[in-house]
Amino acid sequence: MSTNFLRPPFLLKQPLPSKFNTCCLHSSTTQTPSHKFPRPNLPTNPIPLDLWPRIKDEARAAVHQESILRNYYSASILSHDSMDTALANHISTKLADSTLPVATLHDLFIAVLREDREIMRAVCHDLLAVKERDPACFGYVHCFLNFKGFLACQTHRIGHNLWRNGRKILALLIQNRVSEVFAVDIHPGARIGRGILLDHATGVVIGETAVIGDNVSILHNVTLGGTGKVSGDRHPKIGNGVLIGAGTCVLGNVRIEDGAKIGAGSVVLKQVPARTTAVGNPARLIGGKENPIKLDKIPSFTMDQTSHISDWSNYVI
Numbered sequence: 001m002s003t004n005f006l007r008p009p010f011l012l013k014q015p016l017p018s019k020f021n022t023c024c025l026h027s028s029t030t031q032t033p034s035h036k037f038p039r040p041n042l043p044t045n046p047i048p049l050d051l052w053p054r055i056k057d058e059a060r061a062a063v064h065q066e067s068i069l070r071n072y073y074s075a076s077i078l079s080h081d082s083m084d085t086a087l088a089n090h091i092s093t094k095l096a097d098s099t100l101p102v103a104t105l106h107d108l109f110i111a112v113l114r115e116d117r118e119i120m121r122a123v124c125h126d127l128l129a130v131k132e133r134d135p136a137c138f139g140y141v142h143c144f145l146n147f148k149g150f151l152a153c154q155t156h157r158i159g160h161n162l163w164r165n166g167r168k169i170l171a172l173l174i175q176n177r178v179s180e181v182f183a184v185d186i187h188p189g190a191r192i193g194r195g196i197l198l199d200h201a202t203g204v205v206i207g208e209t210a211v212i213g214d215n216v217s218i219l220h221n222v223t224l225g226g227t228g229k230v231s232g233d234r235h236p237k238i239g240n241g242v243l244i245g246a247g248t249c250v251l252g253n254v255r256i257e258d259g260a261k262i263g264a265g266s267v268v269l270k271q272v273p274a275r276t277t278a279v280g281n282p283a284r285l286i287g288g289k290e291n292p293i294k295l296d297k298i299p300s301f302t303m304d305q306t307s308h309i310s311d312w313s314n315y316v317i
Contacts (some may be wrong), residue, residue: 047124051140052083058141076145084113086118090145091155095177110169112158119157122194125214126150129195133217133303149198152184159188190224193240197300200246207235209253217300218248219264227252227269239274243299261299 048054059077063070076093080086092105097143113119130143130150137143142183143150155178162171170187179185184207193214198204203221206212209232210224222244226234236250239257245264250256252269260272272278275295277286287293297304 001316009190036306047121051124051127055083057146058139062141063153073141075158076143078093083123085110086144087120087123087154088113091151091158094151094154095174095183100173100177104148109158112161114163118141119154119161122157122196124155125194126153126196129197129215129217133197133301147201148182149201149204152178152182152186152201152204153192153196153198156186156188156190156192160191163188183315190235209233210235210238212238213242213258215298215300216242216244217303218244219248221247223249223251225251236268241298241300243303243305245305257300259295261295261305264305 003056012079017238020086049227056063056077059073062072065077074205077086078196080089088106088109090104092109098238105140120156127140127143127146130137131140131148134143134147137147155174159171159178160177162168168188175186175188183202184204186204187191187208187210190206190210190212192206192212194213195215199217200220204218205223207225212218213222216238222282224236224238233253235253237255238244238261239251239255241259242256242261244250244256244262245266248268249266249267250262250268253314254269256262256268257274260276261277262268262272262283264279265281266279266283267281268278268283271284272285273292276292277295277299278284279286285292
């Protein structure tokens with residue numbers, strides 16, 4: 001697979017396709033979000049027309065195999081006519097406590113999802129991303145109900161909408177509940193694209209001014225953080241198609257350009273060029289500064305975390 005990684009991900013101005021599939025939405029009516037995230041310069045699979053019916057079919061098959069789960073699948077999936085109502089119900093059930101009732105959270109979440117239809121488009125692309133890239137995912141319904149990285153990401157999308165619309169106290173409260181329930185801490189100010197895989201997700205921390213492009217894969221215990229008490233734009237900018245390995249820290253307002261790969265356990269403090277691999281603490285470019293090895297495939301898609309290890313160099317980026 002080859003693609004053009006050279007266009008800066010944060011300058012892309014490609015519009016949404018005129019016939020973008022809205023199959024997973026409750027209604028075909030859409031609204032233009034107030035924040036337009038750059039669209040990817042990467043191949044993106046279309047959303048299947050029957051994605052929600054597929055999920056319901058998988059739920060029925062699960063009930064057939066495990067009848068003890070009939071009530072659970074009925075309440076979570078089979079009783080809902082659309083993905084947005086099911087998602088609002090599921091995450092509100094997960095996050096509710098004695099002072100935040102399920103009904104209150106459900107009404108809030110469904111209102112946001114129906115006001116900002118771009119969220120549900122991103123939800124569908126995230127489902128496809130997890131199903132395609134994670135070998136542990138054997139069905140869409142499995143991801144939708146059980147993958148906390150997926151659920152944390154979708155709840156963040158709702159919180160980000162609230163943050164952008166001035167409801168910051170509420171957005172921060174939801175962030176706190178997500179952190180407590182899913183062990184994923186994403187500031188509601190962070191901007192996240194679509195086609196995102198948060199694999200395992202435990203310990204992921206993403207700061208307020210971080211920006212993550214489209215089709216990005218991030219493993220557990222990754223920090224996209226600041227470097228101290230500096231205020232303002234202080235967090236990393238992650239390009240399209242990037243793979244960030246487990247236990248990595250990317251600190252400060254640095255760019256990880258399109259199609260780059262960061263090895264597990266790395267500490268990155270400087271820019272990583274497009275289509276290169278950085279590993280170590282402090283991170284070094286595989287192949288060296290003058291002639292770094294260029295990747296010819298999108299690392300977030302291949303999920304390959306071991307190639308070119310023999311080409312380790314001593315250059316500190």
